Amino acid sequence: MGGSDPDGCGMGVRMQQRLRLPDFLHGVNLNYAKLVYHHLISHLLTMFLIPLMVVIAILTSKMNPGDVRQLWFHLQHNLVSILVCTGLTVLGCIAYIMTRPRAVYLVDHSCYRGLPQHKVRFDRFLEHSSLTGYFDESSLEFQRKILERSGLGEETYFPEAMIQIPHHPSLKAANEEAEQVVFSALDTLFLNTSVEKKDVGILIVNCSLFNPIPSFSSKIVNKYQLRGNIKSFNLAGMGCSAGVLAVNLANDLLQVHRNTYAVVVSTENITQNWYMGNKKSMLISNCLFRVGGAAILLSNKSVDQGRAKYRLLHTVRTHCGADDAAFSCVIQEEDSNGKIGVSLSKDLMEIAGGALKTNIITLGPLVLPIREQLLFFATLVARKLFNAKVKPYIPNFKLAFDHFCIHAGGRALIDELEKNLQLLPVHVEPSRMALHRFGNTSSSSIWYELGYIEAKGRMRKGNRVWQIAFGSGFKCNSAVWEALRDVKASPKNPWEDCIDNYPVQTGS
Structure with missing residues (x-):
């Protein structure tokens, strides 16, 4: 997802005005506190049961032989009660096992x-744009400035139909692009x-943006x-953000259908969606979006735990479509000359x-350590109840996650999330490098970023990964994964021919 700001080429400078910390978290204090309270109450039983079990174990260890014989005597004379209690306990355990959420594993993914011959250097892009006559x-000149400040490199890909002069945005060409991307990713998977x-x-x-009949x-x-x-x-x-949304849907289905695999395919189509007009807010997508796609194999089979790369921990979906402004902030429409493009509010x-x-x-x-939640709650209470002049406590998300896969929508988006979540350069490196090497590949960008982390050999057993993406509608979706082992890049990883050249300096 790009932005309407030409200097930002992504989420733009307006985000700098809207998301600065601590103002960023000021509006979420009360809601966050309610969720922290709910989270603690939800785990209250566990918090009390564990100490109780410890006390019982200590007391049992201190019993003398006479106490043990007396306990056995009571058990012999209350056999029926014991059997009933045991039966109920067994039934309860069976019910828990049958109804508990099933673990969902990410076996592997490919991009x-x-x-x-489909790589698009900047000079080639601008020459092509000039020769089309559109x-x-x-x-x-506007597109030239966007490219220079976008964070994209010189090796991103366009489809065959967009490289030709004149280009051919036909249905046949769009199908060929989709088949080449999707079938290639699936073959590898x-x-x-x-x-x-x-x-x-x-x-x-x-x-x-591409929905043929029959469906893909x-x-x-x-x-x-x-x-x-x-x-x-x-x-x-x-x-x-549809890639995370698709994973969420797969997770829900895997809770119902036993012992099966789910394949998720995330892609976008460029051929029929190149804007051929002169409205500035619609031209940004021409400069940022590139060909890409990913295929993901998920499983709820317990036997796959040993070979899977990750386990899905959480998915969180945020939909702001009930608000009219949010609903229409990214919309496909015609300009004044009847040219179709995506308009950005x-x-x-x-x-x-x-x-x-x-x-x-x-x-x-769901993810922050209890200490972080309690510190946040304590500073909130101090500010709200005692009018103490204490700065809002900003939770440290680096304590919850080892790796971050931020949708590579544009350089400014990555910059702002790095600043507002107080991340280190290494945390946003996968996003910056995915944008540089492959461009904005829409919903599949978070999988190129995960592939980068694997290719660099940084994924260790127990590491947690936060995937976060934005999309029209308006939506913000997150997925959290835990590595089940030290993860190495799979064969035909998209970075295998260039990973030693990264990271590179992408400019400011």
Whole structure:
């Protein structure tokens, strides 16, 4: 997701005005406190049971032989009561096992890497834009400035139809782009995991702007001859955060359907969605979005725990669509000349900031250490009840996560989240490098970032990863994963031909 600010080329300078800390957290104090309180109360029983069990164990260890014989005498004369209690306990354990949330494992994921002849250098992009005849001099200069400040490198990919002069944004060309990206990612995924196609019980495809008939999920079923009773879904129009949303849907389905695999495919299509007009707010997407896609294999089979890379801990979805301004801040429409493009509202950054706040309100109590939550709560009480002049305590999310995969929507978005969440350069390195190497690949960008961390050999057993993405509607979605082992990059990782060249300096 880009931004309407030409200097920001992403979430823009308006976010700097709206999301500065501590003002960023000032509006979430009361809601966050309520969630912290709810979180503590929800675990109150566990907090009391553990000390109780310790006390019982200590007392039992101090019993003498006479006490033990007396206890055995009582048990013999209360056999019926003991059997009833034991039976109820067993039934309770069975009910708990049957109804508890099933663990969902990420077995592996793969990302598409384009062909060398499809790389788009800046001079080639600008030459192509000039030769099409769609843009006036002002628009060409505007695009040049966007590219220079975008954080993109010279090796991002365009589809075949967009490289040709004249370009051919036909339905056939769009299908060819989608098939090349998706089938390539799926071929790699199936090869690396050795999963049988007939064992895939759930298929979810998300692509916002390209929705052919039959759906692309049906194309995948046809291509790989997947089974006839597969649960197939095709998500459209849900923006750059749809990748996390698709994982959330897969997680819900895997709670219902036992012993099966779910395949999630996240991509976007460029061929038919290149804006051919001169409205500045619609030109940004031309400069930022590039070809990309990812395929993810999820499982609820306990036998996969040993070979899976990650376990899904949490998904948090924030939807601000009930608000009219949020609903219309990113919208596909025609300009005054009838040219179709994606229009970005001037209020986009303010709305994105609000969505991020709400998402963090929900996520914080789930992941932050109790110490961080109590410190936040204590400073809130001091400020609200005693009017103490104490600065709001900013929870340290670095204590909850080892790695961050922030949607590579633009340089300014990454800059602001780095500042507002008080992250270190190494935490946002995967996002910056994914933007530089592959551009804004929409919903799949967070998977290129996870691939970067793996290719660098930084993922250790027990590490936690926070994936966060923004999208039209307006949405902010998060997913939290825990590494089940020291994770190495899988074969055909998209970074395998260039990882030694990274990180690079992307400028300011």
